[in-house]
Amino acid sequence: MMKTVRNDFPILNTQINGRPLTYLDGAATSQKPWPVLDAVQQYYLTENANVHRGVYTLSEVATKSYEGAREKVQNFLHAPSSRNIIFTRSTTESLNWLAQAYGPTVVGQGDEILLTYLEHHSNIVPWQVLAQRVGATLKYVKLTADGQIDLADFAQQLSPKTKIVSFAHVSNVLGTEAPVKEMARLAHQVGATVVVDGAQAVAHLPVDVLDLDVDFYAFSGHKMLAPTGIGVLYGKEVLLEQMPPAQYGGEMIEEVGLQSSTYQELPWRFEAGTPNIAGAVGLGAAIDYLEHLGMAAIAAKESDLMKTAIAELSTIPGLEIYGPVDPADRHGVLSFNISGVHPHDVATILDQAGVEVRAGHHCAQPLMRYLGQAATVRASFSFYNNQEDIVRLVQALKTVKEYFPND
Numbered sequence: 001m002m003k004t005v006r007n008d009f010p011i012l013n014t015q016i017n018g019r020p021l022t023y024l025d026g027a028a029t030s031q032k033p034w035p036v037l038d039a040v041q042q043y044y045l046t047e048n049a050n051v052h053r054g055v056y057t058l059s060e061v062a063t064k065s066y067e068g069a070r071e072k073v074q075n076f077l078h079a080p081s082s083r084n085i086i087f088t089r090s091t092t093e094s095l096n097w098l099a100q101a102y103g104p105t106v107v108g109q110g111d112e113i114l115l116t117y118l119e120h121h122s123n124i125v126p127w128q129v130l131a132q133r134v135g136a137t138l139k140y141v142k143l144t145a146d147g148q149i150d151l152a153d154f155a156q157q158l159s160p161k162t163k164i165v166s167f168a169h170v171s172n173v174l175g176t177e178a179p180v181k182e183m184a185r186l187a188h189q190v191g192a193t194v195v196v197d198g199a200q201a202v203a204h205l206p207v208d209v210l211d212l213d214v215d216f217y218a219f220s221g222h223k224m225l226a227p228t229g230i231g232v233l234y235g236k237e238v239l240l241e242q243m244p245p246a247q248y249g250g251e252m253i254e255e256v257g258l259q260s261s262t263y264q265e266l267p268w269r270f271e272a273g274t275p276n277i278a279g280a281v282g283l284g285a286a287i288d289y290l291e292h293l294g295m296a297a298i299a300a301k302e303s304d305l306m307k308t309a310i311a312e313l314s315t316i317p318g319l320e321i322y323g324p325v326d327p328a329d330r331h332g333v334l335s336f337n338i339s340g341v342h343p344h345d346v347a348t349i350l351d352q353a354g355v356e357v358r359a360g361h362h363c364a365q366p367l368m369r370y371l372g373q374a375a376t377v378r379a380s381f382s383f384y385n386n387q388e389d390i391v392r393l394v395q396a397l398k399t400v401k402e403y404f405p406n407d
């Protein structure tokens with residue numbers, strides 16, 4: 001099945017600068033397979049109507065598809081009920097809603113919010129604004145020398161003042177996986193709420209929110225084969241019940257009076273306005289596709305790619321890899337620099353060869369400062385990449401020094 005998987009991704013047959021596309025930026029956004037593209041098109045061709053409103057058949061069909069997608073997300077995350085699953089626009093929106101609406105219900109003056117040094121800006125800035133609003137303090141957990149979360153430092157920084165801990169399941173720069181279960185256990189001992197940013201995890205490893213025992217879990221559909229503009233916020237029911245909506249308007253209300261209104265039950269209370277129905281349908285199809293391949297098979301394929309990539313890149317003179325060099329400690333992402341060459345120049349040279357990688361701070365400026373780098377090159381791998389992609393990456397990287405012979 002894995003062998004023929006590339007045929008499902010039409011974009012992989014395109015050319016970039018006259019060369020075959022070598023797409024190594026799945027961490028920014030994944031490519032989309034035919035079943036997802038077809039599901040979105042079929043929805044618009046045969047089912048399009050607004051949801052939850054009409055008593056007519058087409059609206060019921062659209063509602064069934066939308067709510068069916070919610071059940072697929074529920075099963076994908078092993079959540080107890082579809083009431084736990086809120087559709088949002090993205091990870092960013094999920095985290096903002098938490099910080100804006102849930103945050104002030106548990107964080108007050110003098111309290112602490114605990115993050116780590118490897119967070120994406122989406123998991124920093126919303127908490128900064130909350131901390132400023134309520135007079136709380138943000139604290140950051142240190143990393144070990146190879147870029148893992150330092151569990152001892154995490155345990156030490158936790159105290160009864162810690163009201164929220166929020167961290168990435170998988171780092172978008174280093175590919176390292178947080179020990180989520182252990183962190184949740186320790187955080188719960190001091191009564192803190194555990195928020196996990198799953199943006200870089202959901203496409204690469206199985207996620208079981210019950211087993212991990214996290215309170216909230218946020219992710220974006222577009223990083224796991226689905227369209228842009230659809231995201232998810234999972235929350236434990238007791239916590240969602242105590243969280244006020246972040247947005248108000250149509251669809252989320254039960255009864256509207258002139259001075260006040262009552263709201264729908266979970267999860268619809270959080271989904272004001274017409275939702276991204278086609279996006280949810282696309283996400284449902286993406287989940288079907290991933291489950292058909294199996295997350296374990298996906299992880300195994302990506303681990304093979306990572307193994308080759310680390311071995312090959314390590315032979316390139318002047319190339320430094322950030323984070324762990326054991327492929328088992330990484331998911332999907334490989335950040336590096338070539339000494340004396342700006343990462344943007346590396347990415348531009350690679351682009352000439354059709355090799356698409358990201359260069360920059362990857363929306364993780366505190367981590368860049370922590371690594372002592374202004375920017376890095378990042379190659380990221382998905383199960384639809386192959387060994388040939390790595391050969392092309394390495395060939396292109398070997399030409400970089402030809403452009404900068406004196407460095």
Ligand code: PMP
Pocket residue numbers: 027028090091092093120122123168170171172197199200220363
């Ligand atoms: N967190 C992490 C770890 C990410 O990698 C990303 C996407 N780069 C985000 C959050 C934000 O995702 P989105 O832009 O889809 O909201």
